[in-house]
Amino acid sequence: MQQLSPTVAITNTGDPKDDPAAFRRCLGQFGTGVTVITAAHCGELVGMTANSFSSVSLDPPLVLWSAKRTSQSFPTFKAATHFAVNVLSSEQIALSNHFGRSGGDKFKDVSWKHGIGGAPLLDGTLCSFECRKAAEYPGGDHLILLGEVERFVRHDHSPLLFAQGRYCTATDFVDPTDRPKATGQLQARGPMNEFMTALMYRAHGVLSAALDEGRQAEGLSVLQSRLMAAIETLPGSRLDSLLPELFLGLNAAENTVDELVQMGLVQVGPGGGLNLTERGRDRNHALHERARAIEARELSGISPREIANCRNVLNKLVERAATA
Ligand SMILES: Cc1cc2nc3c(=O)[nH]c(=O)nc-3n(C[C@H](O)[C@H](O)[C@H](O)COP(=O)(O)O)c2cc1C
Incomplete structure (x- = not known):
């Protein structure tokens, strides 16, 4: 039987009277x-x-x-x-x-x-x-x-x-499991497939949905895993200095820090500096291992040269924006 609603770990639960902030965050979902x-x-x-x-x-x-x-x-x-x-x-x-x-x-x-x-x-x-x-x-x-x-x-x-405490825009849901149909449409010539942005968006949807498997297995949300990666890259940073790397509003980022602290994965120093706990580092490394394996699986069949070329193009775009 097809599973309509996959089981996911509980991130937070309780009586609203004991923890109004967590209740508010839950409403904000x-x-x-x-x-x-x-x-x-x-x-x-x-x-x-x-x-x-x-x-x-x-x-x-x-x-x-x-x-x-x-x-x-x-x-x-x-x-x-x-x-x-x-x-x-x-x-x-x-x-x-x-x-x-x-x-x-x-x-x-x-x-x-x-x-x-x-x-x-x-x-x-x-x-x-x-x-x-x-x-x-x-x-x-x-x-x-x-x-x-x-x-x-x-x-x-x-x-x-x-x-989830942040602004977003509406985009149509692309079902990544609907591959034969999506591939058929991608072959079609026309404005829909002319621009790199459209292609990158679709490719991002495919990889991101695949990586979600790894996050779910580690009991982490997209925001939690993104924040943990940023903290591991720039340990001891205050949240406001990490914001440009997170693509998140302050409100959502603060909520995510609270969640990670409650999960025992992040600690906040006296000056507001953020660090992963030992458990946080272990969880992050486990997540990265899974992510590497998933990405390799998704890219299998594409030659290393093609992958390197694609990385080059993407890096150039990002570098150009950073130096503009
Ligand atoms: C996205 C968003 C949604 C909000 N929704 C409500 C709401 O439904 N009801 C409410 O009383 N305040 C809501 N607020 C908070 C008010 O906008 C905020 O308290 C504002 O300062 C009230 O203005 P005033 O004090 O000049 O009346 C919301 C704020 C944001 C950013």
Whole structure:
């Protein structure tokens, strides 16, 4: 029988009351879009980044989101009769960070126009929903706001996503096990296969899925293994100096350090320097052994000269970017 859901080791478990930070990280595994919710009341404009937005009902058209009671804009959201949900596009990370911080006139350097009930509609979004507040429900330290959608607008963009504490973009899932079909398509001539980037992306998908076997066998996530490799390469470094090598946001990187510390694989020195523990080094070496074997298996049948040439081309591209 085909295994639909492979067994993976537990990374972290517990009672949310004992470890709220771990609970929050666990909630953050759930991927969402990113919105900026806005409202206006008595001349005051407010906006905050929110990923708690969700669709509720088609008939009547209802959506919801939850607002933290301690946020500065909360009193205005509570008092306003309307709110607007601005769903961000993949080009709007800066806007998400901007509205994710408290304080200042958030609309000063942002281009927007008034929507229904005065709620600001931001430019450049993926779509927006202008809502009349239909109900409010208590939700612990948050208030759940239900809105009846009075107007929606959609633009031709791709969505900004948020998962595991970091921003991402949506790309179609390429099933690496679907090789015969994928190979057939790759032979086809045309724009789809003309560019190196497309080819590298597909090749990366194939190798990365194969390497996942090794990570799963060692009970490590992609982020954990990437961070451990960086710490082993630059031992004693602080997290902020490793960030450029990690291709990770600070939030996700900090979460990953916490996980590795809890797993007994990484220790943080008094000045914030990161080092692998002895167990961490052993686990890292075991992972590298597996990765070498898997990569060799995936590259089998390709001559060493071809592999060396391919490495050369990739290295040149990377070096050129580094010296530019
Ligand atoms: C990706 C992301 C999602 C967020 N989702 C929510 C949310 O759903 N509800 C909420 O109250 N705060 C959320 N926040 C936090 C607020 O945006 C943040 O507390 C902001 O500073 C509030 O602004 P204010 O204090 O000016 O009201 C989120 C932040 C980010 C970066």
